[in-house]
Amino acid sequence: MADVALGVVFDRLLKAVLDFKDKTIYFKSILKKLESRLRSIEPTVREIVSLDRVLNNPEAEMKMLTDWLIEAEELVHKCSKIQWWNCFAKVSHSTKLQKLDDKLRDFFETGMQVVQARDSKKMLVTVNKIDEKLDRMYSFVGSCGAPGVPEFIVGLEEPLQELKTRLLRDDGQVIVLSAPGGCGKTTLAKMLCHDVQIKEKFMDNIFFVTVSKTPILRVIVQNMFRHKSDTVPEFQNDDDALNQLEILLKQIQTIQSSPILLVLDDVWTESESLIHNFKFQIPGYKILVTSRSEFPGFNSTYKLELLSDQDAMALFRHSAFPQGGSMSVPEDLVHKIVRGCRRFPLALIVVGKSLCGEPEVIWRDTLEQWSEGQSVLDSNNVLLTRLKTSIDALDNRYSIKECFMDLGSFPEDQRIPAMTLMDIWVELYNLDEGGIHAVANIHKLASRNLVNRVFTREDANEIDGLNEHFVMQHDLLRELAIHLSSREPIEQRQRLIMDIRGYDFPEWFVEPIQPFHARLLSISTDETFSSRWGSMLPPEVEVLILNFRTRNYSLPKFMEKMDQLKVLIITNYGFCPAELSNFQLLGFLSSLKRIRLEHVSISFLSETTLQLTNLRKISLIMCQIGETFKNCTFEFAHMFPNLVEINIHCCSDLVELPDRLCDIICLKKLSITKCHGLDALPERLGRLTNLEVLRLHSCTGLKGLPESVVSLHKLRILDISDCLNISELPIRIGELRGLETLNMRGCEMHQLPPSVKDLGDLKDVICDEETVNLWEPFKIHLNNARITVLKEDKNLNWLSGLYH
Known part of the structure; x- marks a missing residue:
């Protein structure tokens, strides 16, 4: 395919130019010019490659560009074989190189504009999918891209220059940036990553990894792979992860011919061995460590002073x-x-x-x-x-x-x-x-x-x-929050926060454990946790937060004693979706009102006979739900008789909603967002007669709304924004006379049904520049409607931080 070949051919051409440039006198000028051209178009080529992998878009222009790059590579190799005395061949090949350079210039100055205009909608699909990928990365394992910096910074200009000088000098692989918490170490490290000279040297080979107090080496390595590679391998152990990372970094350094910078941010004293793990014998490879400690084992330490x-x-x-x-x-x-x-x-x-x-x-x-x-x-x-x-x-x-x-x-x-x-x-x-x-x-x-x-x-x-x-x-603010929550004796605290590594429970966790009166219980466990729970007595807990990192997670048996529990938050921060067991314990939670599950498989639902009579809201975020919904045999209305809100977000394997979901007559809010595999809604959707909010943002595979949607007479908000395959509204859309907000931004529509004139309560229409004119003929009928035009603004560089 053209998109795969494009990236490979580009890298081969750039390497060939760099290899030959300094070995020739006659072609040196044109090769320098071609190198400059390639460097200038490299970001665009990388973007085309990454986007086209998702678009699966073998367009003629991309094939043409690939052919030119292949031709240029062959031409460079031919030039390298020309004998010094063959003046005619030198002139001829030099002219050909100049013509190819001109073609590339013209293509990226004019031709790409045509391509981008034609593919704008397809690009939006891609950006939505990248958004979904970023959601997964940032929610669970972080990103290795350098975060943004605060808008207002003082006192770090001189430290930046000093740190940059040390980093650019070739006098050591590891530099430690040390200072107490809250001094601005992380901010300075971010500034360094965005510095022009640093970016010129390391290009896009900068990894920014937040280590924190309980680092997981394999997760860090998986995240680094995800940052630079389409595939993330399974690692047998930490040694395997480090071996494969070393291979990846050497490939990056060889192909892109630029050094690598790894920033390990917020490394604690007990994690010094982690720094040594990431030391590889790779030319130009540098590691910047930020820490409250100094690590005497490393020679180069820069102590960041407090502000003047x-x-x-x-x-x-x-x-x-x-x-x-x-x-x-x-x-x-x-x-x-x-x-x-x-x-x-x-x-x-x-x-x-x-x-x-x-x-x-x-x-x-x-x-x-x-x-x-x-x-x-x-x-x-x-x-x-x-x-x-x-x-x-x-x-x-x-x-x-x-x-x-x-x-x-x-x-x-x-x-x-x-x-x-x-x-x-x-x-x-x-x-x-x-x-x-x-x-x-x-x-x-x-x-x-x-x-x-x-x-x-x-x-x-x-x-x-x-x-x-x-x-x-x-x-530090998190430490403060935990400290303020921990001033009273254990049995008197309003919130109890436990951080368990392996089976290393807090000192006070000695059986038999006395009853405690906390209203909120938070338990965080690592990837080595054995799921051997003690016999806690939490009768007054109203909120239970379970944070974990394992592929298999057993809910604690003491949950059966939580008859006051109202909110259950279960979040898997591991790399792969987790399987839950002991889910039948929810049957004891008679007061439960809200469940939020993140990054887990809900296959247990297909086997359960639970009836959660007080449950009002369920949220499924980045969960595996497709097979369970596809083979649905359970009665939603029986299981959740009083459910008023369903929230499904970034569940990529969701293809269809079960018809039986439409039997939950009391449902008021149905939100299905960024589920790109969903291609249709049940025709029985109109049975949800109490539905007030239907949100379908960025379900890019959804082809339309069922006609029965016009039976939702209580519907106030309809959001189909960025549903790119929805090209028309139901003919009888005007029967939704209670509709107040319609968000159709990013929908490729060419006309509106005449019945939209009957949407008398419509207050807000959100659309884009391509569809705003469709509303012009209906303005006379929709006196109260405000039409808002939003321009496309996909800004993925949203991470900026406080002083660290």
Whole structure:
């Protein structure tokens, strides 16, 4: 196929040019020009190759481009064999090389525009699939791409130059960037990865790996493979993983003729051996380590100093006085607060945000708390003490302080889905069912820099599009959340957070275990966990969060005693979907209202006879559900008689929905998003007469809506955005007289049915530039409708972080 050959031929040509360029005098000028041309078009060629693998698109233009590259490669080899005395051949072949260079220039300046215009819709399919792939990568194993940097940075220009100089010098493979937590180590490492000189040297061979406290070597290697290769091999053990990684890196270095940079971010003292594991004898291969430790075993260590007084003041003012000035706060008070933050960037940002807009008395109270030393914390005492005052300063309306402490329930350096937080907070703190207050709490925490918001889809509605919204938290702030949750004795804590490695349970976990009164229980286990659960007594737990990394996971037997449990969150952070066992324990959970399953197989549903009478919402995220739904024999209405919301996201093997799903008459929200394999909806969909929201965003294989959809007279929101194969609306769409919002952006429609004029309650139509004109004839009938045109904006570089 042309797309496979294109990448191979391009690499062969570039290698041939580089090999011959410095060995010739006569062709040196034209070969330098051709090398420059190839370097300039390389990113586009790489994009074409990766996109065409998904598009399966052997277009004539790509075949032509491949043929030119083959011709150029053959020509370079012929040039290398021309004898010095053969002037005629030199002139002739030089002219041919010039013509090929001109062809490439013209193609990428003009021809590619035609290709891109013709394939724009196909490209959108690809981007959606890449979005899905990124969802999987970032949700479970992270990405090896260098994250973005904060918008406002001070005091790191000189450290950047010094670190860059050390990295570009060929005097050692490993450089350790060391500083206490919250000093900006990660920010500096990100800046380095985006530096022009570093990018020129290492090209796209930069891997950025967040290691954290409990690294899993095989997962890191799998992630590095995923970053650079279409296939991710199975590894027998850690040695096999490292051997295959070394082979991959050597291939990259050979083919692309540029060195490799590996950034190991946030390496803890006990993980020093991990650094040694990634040392390979590869020319130009460098490793940058960021850590709170110095690792004396490595000769080159750069200690990042705290900010200068001037830079500390500038950073604080940016957070505390975003509009400039110091308002009514005396200047000496500002200086005292800045000095109290001890020049730690994280403290300056968070404390500054917490005091922004506050009266002078709050500023003085903060200083008094610091001087009294109210908080004695386990580690990073000064910094965490300062940060704690920012939590104390929060207005606790809608239990926002409690919400902050709940964030410690999730693994370090992982994205936390906003939808998960909403499910927890709605039930624990009686926030509104619609999620408005939960989203407001996320905004408040983000405005104080206590979390960092992440959007994978910029146009997603903040309430209904929560599948596209996440938060991330600095590890020091996570430590603070856990500390604040752990001040009382075990039996009195409101939330109990357990991190288990192998069978290494917390010290207090000694049987017989006394009953505890926590409302939230979070248990995180690693890939070596044996699933041997103790006999806990958690009768008052309302939220259970299970985070794990194994392929097979047995639900803890003590769940049968959780008759107060309302929310169950099960997340597999491993590389492959997990099989769950003991799922029958859910039959004991008489109060259960919400289930969220991520990255698991739901084959157990086909064998269960459970009846969850109080369950109101089920979310299946990146799960394997296709076979279970295809061979469906169970009665949904019997199993979930009071279910009002179903959320299915990024389930790539979903091809069809079971007809029996349409028997859940009380269902109000059905959201199926980024399920590209889904090609049809049940004709019985119209039986869901209480349905208010039908969201089908980015189901690119879906060919249309069933005619019965017009029977959904209570439907308020219909989202078919980026359903590229939906080319028309049902003829009787006008019978949906309660419809208020229609999102049809990214749908390739050429006309609308006349009945759209009857959509009298329509308030919002969201479309794109290609379909907005279709609504022109109906505006006279739709007086209340606002038509919003959204331009395509697929921005995948959405990761940016707080100071680390």
